[in-house]
Amino acid sequence: MRVDIQSLGTYNRLAQEGAEHAAASLTQMTGIETYVDVTNVTLMSKQDVEDVFGGTEFVGVQIGLGGGLSGETALAFDQESAASIVDVLVPGASADDDGEFDEMAQSGINEIGNIMMGGFVDGWADYLGASVDMTPPNYVERAGTDVLPDGALDRAEEEHVFVFESQMTAVDQEIDAYIYMLPEYGAFADMLAASDDHDDAIPMDKLTVFDEMTRQGAQQAAGNVSSMTGIETDVDVSRLSFVPIEDVPNTARDEVYIGTVMEFKGTPGGYLAILFDEPSARTIVDATVPMELDEPLGEMGESAIEELGNIMTSGFIDGWANVLQTSIDHTPPELVHDMGTAILSPIAGRLGQSQEYAFLMDSTVVTPEGEFNCELYAIPDERKLKEALDSLLVERSDQLEADQESLF
């Protein structure tokens, strides 16, 4: 199947507008000013979904969709956010000793879910020119992936799923809410399918393969950090999502990072940012540089971060180059120390001159003991990515390693 990027963009916009309606409803009902942070469409395997949701306790509402748009939705709050909302919405309702909400509270959450999801699907129904039916809300308090509708993951067993995700955040409070929508794969694929003569189409099977290659690239990059620091690492999340170009900067958190930015040129070409929060950068430098350093990192510390960026970049892009039997150059790493959004903004700006959406590959490298974490953002140029996918031979997708022995 080939996917039409324009229609993927249209659906992303519908989800964004839907989430804005939902956030407006939340604001209206609670008086808590909220906004939509990011809306993305992610292509996920079951493993991805588990990585993303793993380990977090959610309170939420599940609602099934039918009619013009079939699939499953969930509105999810973390426990504390739900408590804040219940507190405003149903004063007097409370959680018991185990943190479980009483019936009044649950009913409040159900009602808010009903209204928010109603707002979310309205735009879809208008666009599709068909009514979208909603099942009654089903209240859930669950850990991790269980907050997702039953059956959603069973389908992911055999194929990837598209997951629409919108994050909503309160302006003045620590409240986060998420809307997930998992359209039924077959029906949605039909909605996305491009006609054969479409120039702008992306081959879906190859995109999935590329996603897998990228995941392995992130593993390689993580392995390289381990070699340099002697600290065991793992890739926590690695996903390929489709976002409006102006949302790219917001995928980094609103905090200060130290890291490096590289431009890579070839097929594919694009940009890569490797970002550490400040304590993580310090930990990395202390583990790598065998000397006392000035504050904050000293010249040698900054050089170590640059070199780490260099080595991680290679880990990340070399697999692409070897599978595609091409070479991908990258600029020397540039050290950055600033807010995440500000760091990503010129990248979005440069790509935004020729594309409205971006395929964003973000990965998080973590350590078992929580010594540090590292966020990788790879944002290929859309045209270059398409060229790369066109020339990708699926049967070569495991040829990530160069055959150095035969050359030297």
Add this chain to the structure above:
Amino acid sequence: MPPKVLIVDDSDFMRNLLREILEENFEIVDEAENGVEAVELYREHDPDLVMMDIVMPIRDGIEATSEITGSDPDANVIMCTSVGQEEKMKNAVKAGADGYITKPFQKPNVLEAIDDVVA
């Protein structure tokens, strides 16, 4: 007399690391930060071995290697880089590189690769 080595890498940190690994058994004649400096310092010192990074500003390591081996066919150059792309390795071979070490490396890998080249 210990063999003479020229270290070429744009990263302070990496030059430092290589120096620590090599200074016991080699004479480090100089350090270059880019491909242009590498060619100049090679002519000046005529070292027995060059440890050459690939991705550097101004001029990359493959171009510099090509120029060095072009004027001195006996030059010993070991690429010492994070790049693990087969096409790049082929280009390095074409440019006249004698060995290839992929970062991140451990001391024994480096010494072993040098043994293979400077016998």
Add this chain to the structure above:
Amino acid sequence: METYGRGTNSTRTRRRVGIADFAVTDDGAVLTTSGLGSCLGVGLFDESAGVAGLAHTMLPTAPDDADNVAKFSDTGIDAVVSAMRQEGAAVDNIRAKLAGGSAMFEFDSQEESIGKRNVAVGRTTLERLGIPIVAADVGGDSGRSLRFQGDTGILVVKSAGDERRL
């Protein structure tokens, strides 16, 4: 729509402006935006009407078929000005303050950086509208966060640990 709970009618004092987004206030709200790198922040204030607006634009010039006018410095400024007029502002009384337009990296400043071009287009657009720029904190290589006080028109710029009031 039915409303629920307490606090529904409380005045909201802070409004967040995203990227490729703008907001207008006629009740003195504080308009904020964060993580401006190469993007441009434009604070507009009509003191006599008590109307303020803040835009956060990403790209210099809009194409003819722009889907989101707030994304571009030229159409974004036009949009916030017309929204302010709907709230009672008069173009002749509007004053502008600019912030942002950094070149965060070297490869970004090759050719002319997006940041520089955003600032240039911002200036031209305001000139076309006849809106004077009374203060600017633009360029450099650091990100900025903005707080625009809708009651006073003061623009607070935070950047690299520094705070400046324009």
